[in-house]
Amino acid sequence: MYVSTNPHRRRKEPLMIGQIFAALGLVxxxxxxxxxxGIxxxxxxxxxxxxxxxxxxxxxxxxxxRQAGEHNAQWNPEHERWQR
Known part of the structure; x- marks a missing residue:
């Protein structure tokens, strides 16, 4: 890791977009x-x-x-409808 000995060198500030994303993440x-x-x-x-x-x-x-079973049962050849 490089450490500058220059006292006038400014420290890099974190980007504002990173702070915005961090805040949105918390929200x-x-x-x-x-x-x-609750929902x-x-x-x-x-x-x-x-x-x-x-x-x-x-x-x-x-x-x-149940209704479908009753309806489909009428087409069975053994059903009373076809025994007449």
């Missing part, structure tokens, strides 16, 4: 760690409050599968 870190859990908790709370009277997704899927 982003705060946003992610501070607001992230997730807000979504969960809104879904639990706002979705009380609505049918759940897995119930809709089960009902659709």
């Amino acid at each position: 982003m870190f705060y946003i992610i760690t501070g607001f992230g859990p 997730i908790a807000g979504f969960l709370l809104a879904n639990s409050i706002g979705g009380r009277d609505f049918e759940r997704q897995h119930h809709r899927i089960e009902k659709a599968a």
Whole structure:
């Protein structure tokens, strides 16, 4: 490492852009760690409050599968429709 013995040599100041990026990095870190859990908790709370009277997704899927099974069963040659 080179050390100057010249007393008039100015020390290099850190670049302003580096300080800006460091500050933005801290702000982003705060946003992610501070607001992230709050946003997730807000979504969960809104879904639990706002979705009380609505049918759940897995119930809709089960009902659709049951209806599809009934619909497809009518094309089976052993179905009562074809036994007439």
